[in-house]
Amino acid sequence: MRRMVNTGGKFEIKLFVQESSSPKWIQSFKYEFFPALGWSDSLTSCRKKVKNVSQEIDAYFEQLIEEHISKNHQQDDTRKDFLDLLLQGQKEYNTSRDNIKALLMNIFVGGTDTPAITIEWAMAELIKKPDTMKKAQEEVRRVVGSKPNVQEEEHVHQTEYLRCVLKETLRLHPPISMLLPCVSYTNTKVNGYDIPANTRVHINAHAIQRDPDLWDKAEEFIPERFSTDNIDFRCQDCKFMPFGAGRRTCHGMSFSLPVVELVIANLLFHFDWKLPSDVKELDMGEVPDMNANGRLPLHLVSIICSS
Numbered sequence: 659m660r661r662m663v664n665t666g667g668k669f670e671i672k673l674f675v676q677e678s679s680s681p682k683w684i685q686s687f688k689y690e691f692f693p694a695l696g697w698s699d700s701l702t703s704c705r706k707k708v709k710n711v712s713q714e715i716d717a718y719f720e721q722l723i724e725e726h727i728s729k730n731h732q733q734d735d736t737r738k739d740f741l742d743l744l745l746q747g748q749k750e751y752n753t754s755r756d757n758i759k760a761l762l763m764n765i766f767v768g769g770t771d772t773p774a775i776t777i778e779w780a781m782a783e784l785i786k787k788p789d790t791m792k793k794a795q796e797e798v799r800r801v802v803g804s805k806p807n808v809q810e811e812e813h814v815h816q817t818e819y820l821r822c823v824l825k826e827t828l829r830l831h832p833p834i835s836m837l838l839p840c841v842s843y844t845n846t847k848v849n850g851y852d853i854p855a856n857t858r859v860h861i862n863a864h865a866i867q868r869d870p871d872l873w874d875k876a877e878e879f880i881p882e883r884f885s886t887d888n889i890d891f892r893c894q895d896c897k898f899m900p901f902g903a904g905r906r907t908c909h910g911m912s913f914s915l916p917v918v919e920l921v922i923a924n925l926l927f928h929f930d931w932k933l934p935s936d937v938k939e940l941d942m943g944e945v946p947d948m949n950a951n952g953r954l955p956l957h958l959v960s961i962i963c964s965s
């Protein structure tokens with residue numbers, strides 16, 4: 659969510675994720691997916707651009723690390739952040755500066771767009787289904803009650819329907835639609851297919867989570883399916899895996915779930931929502947990319963709830 663503008667008495671919250679998502683040249687980086695076409699990346703100057711961006715990011719991480727090293731000389735233990743702890747454990751775990759930069763990169767890449775994309779899709783699905791929006795809103799407003807305060811973390815465990823909304827959003831729109839690639843170092847057979855050693859295998863969570871053999875009315879947004887099925891985020895039977903599975907599963911899951919829920923709950927608690935008057939039908943198309951961004955940024959009009 660990047661912008662909020664006042665449109666004459668009403669606030670229009672523009673939910674954007676597009677600005678920070680991959681620029682077009684990254685989408686056209688062929689080598690990663692089709693090594694045989696790698697030569698074309700040089701023609702489109704893709705390699706040069708990737709190198710420039712890597713250098714920029716590297717310089718930024720260097721600066722962060724240096725700042726933290728000098729800051730640490732003055733600071734007490736209670737104020738340490740993630741990078742402070744990584745630096746502190748550097749000797750004990752024998753981590754190089756490159757290891758630390760790689761970990762920072764993981765957190766930046768894995769943890770920035772994903773919650774924003776989830777929130778945007780949840781709001782898009784809810785605006786398309788006013789009854790579902792109303793049900794979620796009533797639950798949030800009932801749980802928070804008359805307290806003047808906004809939805810807080812303690813309320814998250816009580817908003818069960820909102821959790822179903824979140825699960826259904828992540829089923830239809832997993833922000834990382836293709837899970838991290840797996841490589842088997844020996845010849846393997848999966849589902850009758852021969853996978854030669856050192857082949858990179860991508861798991862398409864997006865397709866699995868919309869498979870009509872696994873899901874009733876697979877293309878429809880029906881949060882209620884999760885209130886009866888009791889399916890967890892942790893991919894027990896490999897049909898629901900928005901946070902991945904196995905050793906490469908998301909490290910940020912337990913942190914991001916309450917954060918995303920709190921943001922959506924606050925949006926539902928404080929505002930009623932509608933489409934801008936010039937939008938008749940919401941475009942629910944996705945960009946064909948590793949991240950399931952919407953084709954268009956979501957623009958919604960919020961009306962401050964006075965009750």
Ligand code: HEM
Nearest residue numbers: 764768769772773834837838901902903906908909910914
């Ligand atoms: C709604 C929010 C999020 C979703 C849906 C999500 C989803 C995922 C998925 C699908 C993977 C790949 C797992 C696999 O291939 O098996 C992943 C990896 C990862 N996620 Fe998340 N993620 C979210 C938020 C976050 C946050 C907030 C952080 C950090 C603060 C984070 C950190 C990571 C890291 C570090 C990895 C890489 C793990 C590895 O390299 O082995 N994620 N995430």
